[in-house]
Amino acid sequence: MTIKDVAEYCGVSISTVSRVMNGHPDVRENVRAKVMAAIQELHYVPNNSARDLVRPQTDTIGVVLRGAENPFLMSVLRSIEQAVAAADYTMVLQQIGTDDDEVAAGASLIRSKRLRGLILLGGSFDYTPERTAALDVPFVCCSFTGSFSSLDKSQYSSVSIDDYAEAYRAVQLLICQGHRRIAVLLGSVQDHSISELRYRGYCDALRAAGIELDPELVAESGSFEMADVYTATQHLLERRSDITALFTISDLMGIASIKALHSAGRRVPEDCSVISIDGIEMTRYTVPTLTTLVQPRRQMGAEAVRILLDVLEERGPHTHIRLETALREGETVGAPNH
């Protein structure tokens, strides 16, 4: 079932059918109708490969994702998908893991599929100048803090919350409640990533309140796996049983930490308050419900796509957008009792 069959079926040339398919204006109305009918009738669907081959550029944008286990990223992904579809582009997803080979695989995907642009979603890859160069299409980082040593800010876009400021805010909230011994739970401090920025927000919020930084209160789980977070929290509690509050940099981490606190016999929030960032649906249903700074996930995906398309269609330059979170008060934050 090709365009040729349709053309023969209704006695016109393939050019005409092609024009109808692509909504060109110069086709007579009755011809257009006839062709449309034939298309319907024969269930003709154009072959994408042929189309992509002949066109100077595709309408495909790629999404490179790390962390499909995280419902937050999945929400963003879904909104990206919808925005992409609404603009009549196609989205292809490439999930990657941690190792370098997969990052390389991502780059080769771009070339072989002739992607028009790219959205880097979640996590933080180590993009060396070399790998960055392999990206050779416009890209936007979404909820992602990579280090692009070879690039300046005008060469790519980003959409995220202000990780530093929001972390600052979260910790400030705890301080306002009267907390002084506030621990923080990170993936890893030194990877140019979201963890690092949020860690800096934590530090500065404490400093601004005149609270001295205590390295023992900084817990690194190494990964974002709940199991690792759980044990990291356990170790933290063994090390310092006197903490009254905990700031976790993601909801999934917060949930795992609450469990660790619970298992250690601490009540939340009476013995230890918990606050985190993300705002996944699940946090409404934990016991107790988690207090969290909700990231505007739908908007985040939509903006990422908007910016990318603006760049692709030369409507605007690369930009860096910082969206604001909304505090959703759950039941995990209270005043310290010791």
Next chain:
Amino acid sequence: MTIKDVAEYCGVSISTVSRVMNGHPDVRENVRAKVMAAIQELHYVPNNSARDLVRPQTDTIGVVLRGAENPFLMSVLRSIEQAVAAADYTMVLQQIGTDDDEVAAGASLIRSKRLRGLILLGGSFDYTPERTAALDVPFVCCSFTGSFSSLDKSQYSSVSIDDYAEAYRAVQLLICQGHRRIAVLLGSVQDHSISELRYRGYCDALRAAGIELDPELVAESGSFEMADVYTATQHLLERRSDITALFTISDLMGIASIKALHSAGRRVPEDCSVISIDGIEMTRYTVPTLTTLVQPRRQMGAEAVRILLDVLEERGPHTHIRLETALREGETVGAPNH
């Protein structure tokens, strides 16, 4: 950067380069090496569209997914992706929502991308004979119970747990603990879906134990959204405050129900036990931890791919596999106290 450039670069014909790319045997060793070097040097990556266009069939398999919010399905998806990649096929993902248009969109995707085969993952679409016909490629249902009225079992494959038997088992577990007034929480009873099968398991387990079926104990949330599940549980509790156990047909549902129970002042498991099916990571970290029948998610994805490839490469016929769950005892099941 096309195959032609590579050919010119090392002074051979494009045919030779093509043969090297595809690992054909009849290329002299020194020529092969020269071409390989050139490919490396020029960072040549073949154009997928051109390749797909000329080949009689693609190496692409599609996954149609409903319910990306569910971590369970995401796990399965990830294992599918890995299995597909390991077999040197490519996976494309199509997320669909509830309405019929999206199902149709899925079918048209197949045609336009010339997919080799399909995996239907999660949820349950209403596949009318017409829509089924539009699928025109081999497919396997994975954790999916569709109704294919126009097809007999030899025309497609499926991989899932035995929904009926596992539900039976879950309810039986509750009965063994001494429960008699056991409620069930479903998406919707009558949609030929997983809900329905698990509901039948529930009914028969009760019947086998000589417990009369009480329609008031059957709650339907309509959707799988946690918010809907929460309110459905609330209504259930208002209707029948005397239940001592609850069987929810998914972990996400279980978590929402526990919250509703908690909000209504019932302790879990003292006042009401909860058991569910899925085994998502999260259930290890809820308070209390959820008792659940763990589906073998990795195996599920791997088997789905294996079967599909067997069919595609004519190594075997369509089959229907039922995998077994493993009980993971959490803290939500105990003996009834009233």
Next chain:
DNA sequence: GAGAAAACTGAAAACGTTTTCAGGAACGTT
């Protein structure tokens, strides 16, 4: 109703591959 302009249509080239077919080189056998 003739001529010019506008509107529409079709033939053919092009996109980057794979593969078939035929030809040439190298080799071994007489």
Next chain:
DNA sequence: AACGTTCCTGAAAACGTTTTCAGTTTTCTC
């Protein structure tokens, strides 16, 4: 030295589209 094999290589067709360019109609104007 001639021949037949075997091995390797290249030219060219094909895949299904889009688009350019050159017609061919139709419509309008006088």
